Amino acid sequence: MMSDMPSETRSSPQGEAIVVGGGAAGLITALALAAAGAQVHLLAPARRPDPRATALMDGSVKALEALGLWAELRPNASPLRVMRLVDDTRRLLRAPEVSFHAREMEIEAFAWNVENEALNDVLERAVATRPAIARVEGELAGLRRQAGQSVVTLGDGRTLSAALVAAADGRESAVRRLLGIAAPTRPYPQVAVTATLEHERAHEDISTEFHTETGPCVLVPLPGRRCSIVCVTSPAEAETLMALDDEGFGLAIETRTHSLLGRMRLVSPRGSFPLAARTAEHFSAERTVLVGEAAHVIPPIGAQGLNLGIRDAATLAELVADALRAGADIGSDAVTQAYERRRRADVASRTFAVDLANRSLLSELMPVHGMRGFALWLMGRVPALRHAMMREGIGPSRDVPRLVAGKPL
Numbered sequence: 022m023m024s025d026m027p028s029e030t031r032s033s034p035q036g037e038a039i040v041v042g043g044g045a046a047g048l049i050t051a052l053a054l055a056a057a058g059a060q061v062h063l064l065a066p067a068r069r070p071d072p073r074a075t076a077l078m079d080g081s082v083k084a085l086e087a088l089g090l091w092a093e094l095r096p097n098a099s100p101l102r103v104m105r106l107v108d109d110t111r112r113l114l115r116a117p118e119v120s121f122h123a124r125e126m127e128i129e130a131f132a133w134n135v136e137n138e139a140l141n142d143v144l145e146r147a148v149a150t151r152p153a154i155a156r157v158e159g160e161l162a163g164l165r166r167q168a169g170q171s172v173v174t175l176g177d178g179r180t181l182s183a184a185l186v187a188a189a190d191g192r193e194s195a196v197r198r199l200l201g202i203a204a205p206t207r208p209y210p211q212v213a214v215t216a217t218l219e220h221e222r223a224h225e226d227i228s229t230e231f232h233t234e235t236g237p238c239v240l241v242p243l244p245g246r247r248c249s250i251v252c253v254t255s256p257a258e259a260e261t262l263m264a265l266d267d268e269g270f271g272l273a274i275e276t277r278t279h280s281l282l283g284r285m286r287l288v289s290p291r292g293s294f295p296l297a298a299r300t301a302e303h304f305s306a307e308r309t310v311l312v313g314e315a316a317h318v319i320p321p322i323g324a325q326g327l328n329l330g331i332r333d334a335a336t337l338a339e340l341v342a343d344a345l346r347a348g349a350d351i352g353s354d355a356v357t358q359a360y361e362r363r364r365r366a367d368v369a370s371r372t373f374a375v376d377l378a379n380r381s382l383l384s385e386l387m388p389v390h391g392m393r394g395f396a397l398w399l400m401g402r403v404p405a406l407r408h409a410m411m412r413e414g415i416g417p418s419r420d421v422p423r424l425v426a427g428k429p430l
């Protein structure tokens with residue numbers, strides 16, 4: 022697959038990019054741009070530990086495969102072949118249990134779950150071996166445009182310049198702030214508690230979501246008898262969970278998940294993440310695009326966040342590959358504005374769907390519970406509806422970037 026891609030070592034004054042940020046979105050953007058034929062400076066401070074796991078949807082796996090990264094990641098990833106939704110509220114109108122099977126979609130798995138430490142290890146190793154990527158340790162402090170280039174100033178006064186800046190510097194993006202792009206925040210009255218646990222019984226590649234009045238609590242398979250959990254709950258309950266000793270935490274999660282997997286034991290640090298949604302008003306400006314959480318933050322419900330970030334990276338790489346083939350400037354308005362146009366609908370529809378799913382759980386209104394239950398009941402019985410829901414959950418069916426379709430750049 023890689024042999025069909027433009028050479029990573031091709032260089033031209035208009036073919037250089039700076040990627041700001043070394044989280045998963047930044048690392049994948051750097052690797053995708055290098056595969057597109059750009060010369061890349063990857064500017065980020067030293068990596069921080071990340072206790073979470075990420076469910077990578079089928080399209081994201083295809084993109085990582087096309088970038089030559091999946092073979093190394095695969096042994097660390099567990100397939101999610103079945104997704105089971107359980108209504109664990111104590112409400113009068115409760116939804117029936119529904120299971121979705123990946124084989125109905127003729128795919129091996131909806132997603133593959135991998136610990137972020139393993140994911141970032143593989144991505145960082147790949148970055149280190151790509152001749153077209155120069156890793157620069159530091160933080161962006163300033164950004165200006167000058168003579169057809171973007172000039173980035175680092176905290177220590179060094180400068181870097183390139184035709185295009187891809188800002189993947191996270192939810193508090195300095196690039197976004199320097200460009201004056203607003204990103205209104207919508208907070209939710211919830212916190213996601215995360216951890217990895219070992220358990221007694223095999224998970225059989227089934228991801229189970231327990232829907233409660235405060236949000237979903239999800240068991241997501243990892244290799245072996247291990248699961249990552251994302252428990253979305255009230256801030257007070259999250260505080261209680263975080264304050265428990267390790268043994269108490271294992272017991273609390275076992276209780277919340279009705280001992281489905283037997284005894285549970287904590288085997289990782291815990292994480293606690295207040296929920297919010299945030300979308301930048303623009304994803305592009307002159308010679309700059311926003312990627313990953315710099316552009317969009319959504320609650321960790323339905324495992325969409327980084328999958329959107331991977332589609333950002335794949336779309337940008339495709340536009341850059343096409344510009345390089347045409348001998349054009351990769352930071353031109355034609356590239357940055359096409360990026361903005363192509364990413365809007367995907368981000369807006371995922372943000373809307375996650376918000377709706379979350380609010381239907383939090384709502385105290387009986388008709389909302391009734392509608393939710395009815396929708397799930399219908400999905401359990403009407404294959405066409407179920408398939409449409411599964412299709413949308415995995416990723417968009419329109420304007421799919423080539424890498425995400427498993428095709429070369």
Ligand SMILES: Cc1cc2nc3c(=O)[nH]c(=O)nc-3n(C[C@H](O)[C@H](O)[C@H](O)COP(=O)(O)OP(=O)(O)OC[C@H]3O[C@@H](n4cnc5c(N)ncnc54)[C@H](O)[C@@H]3O)c2cc1C
Pocket residue numbers: 041042043044045046047064065066073074075076077159160161162189190191192194195213215251294312313314315321324325326327328329330
């Ligand atoms: C509990 C939880 C569970 C999740 N589960 C899933 C899931 O299953 N599937 C999924 O797809 N998504 C999931 N997500 C979302 C996913 O984790 C995020 O989308 C992803 O981590 C965002 O990556 P990022 O690279 O955009 O940002 P970050 O990981 O925040 O990286 C930002 C980077 O920018 C750097 N940086 C910041 N400022 C500067 C600067 N001035 N100069 C240079 N560098 C800078 C930082 O050091 C960092 O390296 C989950 C999120 C949460 C909270």
